[in-house]
Amino acid sequence: MTLSxxxxxxxxxxxxxxxxxxxxxxxxxxxxxxxxxITALRARIEDELGLAxxxxxxxxxxxxxxCGPLVLARGxxxxxxxxxxxxxxxxxxxxxxxxxxxxxxxxxxxxxxEHLVWPTPGVxxxxxxxxxxxxxxxxxTDVPAPLIQAILHLIAHAFDHRGEPAPISLVEPxxxxxxxxxx
Numbered sequence: 001m002t003l004s005x006x007x008x009x010x011x012x013x014x015x016x017x018x019x020x021x022x023x024x025x026x027x028x029x030x031x032x033x034x035x036x037x038i039t040a041l042r043a044r045i046e047d048e049l050g051l052a053x054x055x056x057x058x059x060x061x062x063x064x065x066x067c068g069p070l071v072l073a074r075g076x077x078x079x080x081x082x083x084x085x086x087x088x089x090x091x092x093x094x095x096x097x098x099x100x101x102x103x104x105x106x107x108x109x110x111x112x113x114e115h116l117v118w119p120t121p122g123v124x125x126x127x128x129x130x131x132x133x134x135x136x137x138x139x140x141t142d143v144p145a146p147l148i149q150a151i152l153h154l155i156a157h158a159f160d161h162r163g164e165p166a167p168i169s170l171v172e173p174x175x176x177x178x179x180x181x182x183x
Contacts, residue, residue: 001060001061001062001063001073002060002061002126003058003059003060003061003073003074004058004059004061005056005057005058006057006058006059006131007056007057007133008056008057009052009053009054009055009056009135010054010055010138011054011140012038012039012042012054012140013042013053013054013140013143013147013148013151014038014042014140014148014151014152014155015140016031016034016035016038018152019034019037019038019152019155020034022152022155022156023155023156023159030159033159034155034159037154037155037158037159038151038155041151041154041155041158041166042151044154044168045147045150045151045154045168045171045175046074048168048175049175049178049179049180050073050074050075050107050108050180051074051075051076051107051108051134051135051178052074052075052076052134052135052136053135053136053143053147054135054136054137054138054139054140054142054143055078055133055134055135055137055138056074056133056134056135057081057131057132057133058072058073058074058131058132058133058134059129059130059131060072060073060129060130060132061126061128061129061130062126062127062128062129062130063121063124063125063126063127063128064118064120064121064127064128065113065118065119065120065121065128066118068112069103069110069111069112069113070083070100070110070111070112070113070118070130071108071109071110072108072109072110072111072130072132072134073108073109074108074109074132074134075106075107075108075109075134076104076105076106076107076109076134076135076136077102077103077104077105077106077107077109077110077111077132077133077134078104078105078132078133078134078135079102079104079132079133080097080100080102080111080130080131080132081131081132081133082094082095082129082130082131083095083099083100083111083128083129083130083131084128084129084130084131085119085121085122085127085128086121086122086123086126086127086128087121087122088122088123089122090122090123092129095119098114099113099114099115100112100113100114101113101114102132107178107180108180109132109134111130144178146174146175146177146178147174147175147178149171149174150171150174150175153170153171153174154166154168154170154171157170
């Protein structure tokens with residue numbers, strides 16, 4: 001499975017001004033560093049939890065379909081743009097929207113086949129492409145408050161301990177409700 005971002009979020013869930021206020025930084029000398037920390041630590045939390053905080057476009061490439069629902073790498077699922085399957089020559093053909101049922105809002109994102117069985121790709125590797133969007137919404141106010149707090153606390157740690165990665169365990173109380181449960 002390969003995941004790539006096709007459309008990044010339009011903004012970050014934490015503004016530079018909010019991060020500076022949290023850090024009690026009043027000068028502009030550290031703005032570039034703080035802005036880069038916001039982006040990096042948002043992405044780190046998203047990777048850790050398998051979600052997108054703000055609406056983001058993704059392309060997920062798979063070798064083939066699973067038996068049952070297609071479980072996506074990111075959620076909450078907001079839309080499915082296209083699902084394409086490669087034929088034996090490697091050319092991709094889109095499934096029709098009637099061929100699948102997306103579970104909008106699901107975390108992780110899930111798509112069910114409408115006709116009980118997904119088609120079999122004609123190639124052995126990278127035969128399925130799924131274009132979709134995921135996120136809690138377009139506006140930073142759509143992001144749950146615990147995730148905002150997690151970003152701010154990781155920024156504070158990274159800002160104060162430069163050169164050391166911020167341990168994700170530092171924000172576990174805020175992110176725990178958003179973890180995927182695995183058996």
